Amino acid sequence: MTQLLALLISWVIEIPVVLITLAKTQQFSSRGDIYNTSIIAFAATLFTHPLACESNQILIPYMDFPLRVALIESFVAIAEGILYTIILKLAWQKGLFLSIIANGASFLGGLLIAEFWR
Numbered sequence: 001m002t003q004l005l006a007l008l009i010s011w012v013i014e015i016p017v018v019l020i021t022l023a024k025t026q027q028f029s030s031r032g033d034i035y036n037t038s039i040i041a042f043a044a045t046l047f048t049h050p051l052a053c054e055s056n057q058i059l060i061p062y063m064d065f066p067l068r069v070a071l072i073e074s075f076v077a078i079a080e081g082i083l084y085t086i087i088l089k090l091a092w093q094k095g096l097f098l099s100i101i102a103n104g105a106s107f108l109g110g111l112l113i114a115e116f117w118r
Contacts, residue, residue: 014102
């Protein structure tokens with residue numbers, strides 16, 4: 001799977017997960033809030049995805065897949081959680097939770113798609 005395809009899959013999964021999770025836990029006061037949240041989720045993934053892909057390539061000779069994924073996804077979840085906390089003005093626990101849910105869904109969805117792709 002190419003990095004571009006993986007990024008597209010991440011966006012298709014993560015943006016709706018972020019929107020649905022926030023819609024369930026807080027009310028959006030306008031369509032503008034939904035639009036802005038979508039842009040922030042888009043940008044957060046755009047920022048972390050290339051770093052995760054490059055880190056994965058660098059760490060392949062040094063770590064088995066489960067440890068490598070746990071390490072990289074942890075850093076991605078923390079980075080995106082910080083972005084969600086600051087930009088969306090969420091409590092840090094809520095920003096981190098949002099990031100973990102979105103990235104977990106994206107990672108699992110990506111694995112399923114990759115498996116069907118074969």
